Amino acid sequence: DTGVSQDPRHKITKRGQNVTFRCDPISEHNRLYWYRQTLGQGPEFLTYFQNEAQLEKSRLLSDRFSAERPKGSFSTLEIQRTEQGDSAMYLCASSRQPGQRDEQYFGPGTRLTVT
């Protein structure tokens, strides 16, 4: 199975520390999305890449958050100076290029706990 993979699956960090998450999309997918999900809620959009270009960022993505997709394949999401409010599940999804099938396939997520 070559689905979307994310690493790490769980991360516990102290407030003020920096964390970085990785997402490996399905290989032929050139669209990549990051979402955040808190307990009892649906995922909320954070940012979107088409190949290596970051084309949209949500207002939820504060200056402490940065995402990259340097070669148009894997992506990283970094959170600097973490706060307790950053505790959530961070989900990555990928889909085919525009004009092809649009369904987004999600990875298992990285659960972040900020203490």
Next chain:
Amino acid sequence: GESVGLHLPTLSVQEGDNSIINCAYSNSASDYFIWYKQESGKGPQFIIDIRSNMDKRQGQRVTVLLNKTVKHLSLQIAATQPGDSAVYFCAEGGGATNKLIFGTGTLLAVQP
């Protein structure tokens, strides 16, 4: 507006019965709709999608109905099984990026 609260709507059904999960979406301009199933500790799993130029689409044991007049989406699951127990989310998308906006989930509990 956004839904808030930790208490998910719950649908409890008997094994073998049909289930219907409903969703209201917010944006009249959305042209793509999708249902996901999410089990505890896992990422959302794609179930079925539908475009706004259709009002019904069928998959294996699942049917999605779209009513654009009242901005309503439903997911029908035939012969519900214990393995169908999960939280179900509808999402709307479209536009250049197709970013998804998720609705409030519904917890489906299947009683054996």
